[in-house]
Amino acid sequence: MPDLTVNETGQVYVEVHVSADGTVIEARVVNNSKYPTTITNSRIQAECVAKAKTAIYKKGKEELRIIVFK
Secondary structure, eight states: OOOOOOOOOSOEEEEEEEOTTSOEEEEEEEOSSSSOOOOOOHHHHHHHHHHHHHSOOOOSSOEEEEEEEO
16 A cells, blocks of 8 residues: 655645636746745645635736645
């Protein structure tokens, strides 16, 4: 039986494009020098993207947001 426990620590940066009405257009993991995603586990990254997509965003101008999960 494989060990399903994830022992990885760090952060996942998620880039979220939010429309003017507050809905998510797109969300994806970013990993660059400015926003270094250090958790490589794909399941954790997918969970972070899912949380970013289902979050409630304020109405306003269409914009890009970076959310960090630790």
